[in-house]
Amino acid sequence: MRNFRRRLKLVGLLAGDGAYVLWRSVVISHLRTSITVRSAKQAFDLLSARWPVSDGKAYIAALEACEGVDQRHVSDESARRSFLLALKEAEIPYSTDIQH
Secondary structure (H helix, E strand, C coil), rough: HHHHHHHHCCCCCEEEEEECCCCCCCEEEEEEEEEEECCCCHHHHHHHCCCCCCHHHHHHHHHHHHHHHHHHCHHHHHHHHHHHHHHHHCCCCEEECCCC
């Protein structure tokens, strides 16, 4: 899980052409650690790394949706919904009710 946090911190958010739209935060809880996912790029990186359910329908749909955002044929909100379904499928606890 430590690698996930490190990878997510290294993800740059671009502005202008090729910009990543920031999501309403999704915080994934794992033991005493939490990971905040704020974009389709971050979600894709997390899904690609070591997702516990690599053959689930929601996992595959989320992976494709997050990649589709980068290619501009899937909306960020649609990718976010797909990512949340993948979290549910993998039974990973998360929260979207975050105070800013």
